[in-house]
Amino acid sequence: MGRLYVNPRLGHLKIGHEPGTTMEDGSVILIAVNQQDVASTNQADILRDLDRWESLAPVEGNPTYAFEHLRMIYLPDGLLFEDHLERRWQDATGELVSEIIFPSRHVAASGQASLTLHPIGVPHLPLGEHGPYGGYGGSPPPP
Known part of the structure; x- marks a missing residue:
């Protein structure tokens, strides 16, 4: 398993990716x-x-x-x-x-700090429409 990013103090964590699974x-x-x-x-x-x-x-x-x-x-x-x-x-x-x-930093509805992951883009808008908070409609990033 290749190392993605692990600080020496966090060396016990296995953060990484399998060869060939990244985009490039x-x-x-x-x-x-x-x-x-x-x-x-x-x-x-x-x-x-x-x-x-x-x-x-x-x-x-x-x-x-x-x-x-x-x-x-x-x-x-x-x-x-x-x-x-x-x-x-x-x-x-x-x-x-x-x-x-x-x-x-994000906070859940419960008030707890949370780690959230989400794709960029605004796939719910029509193709090419500029979103009110940035991004373009119909153009989510590739998986």
């Missing part, structure tokens, strides 16, 4: 940090403190970092309208993005 071999995982969201920046800063992230050249004027196959970009104006971020990253760096992670 040699691709990177991009962590898109919302500088308008304290939870997003706190999570990103803690990740950067856990390991030796290398500072990279800015992408579109935004600070970027690398650790192994992970990349991180700090975006100043939120994330809702950051369309085609994977294409923009590839155009700027030449690296193919297989996944994008958007760190944030």
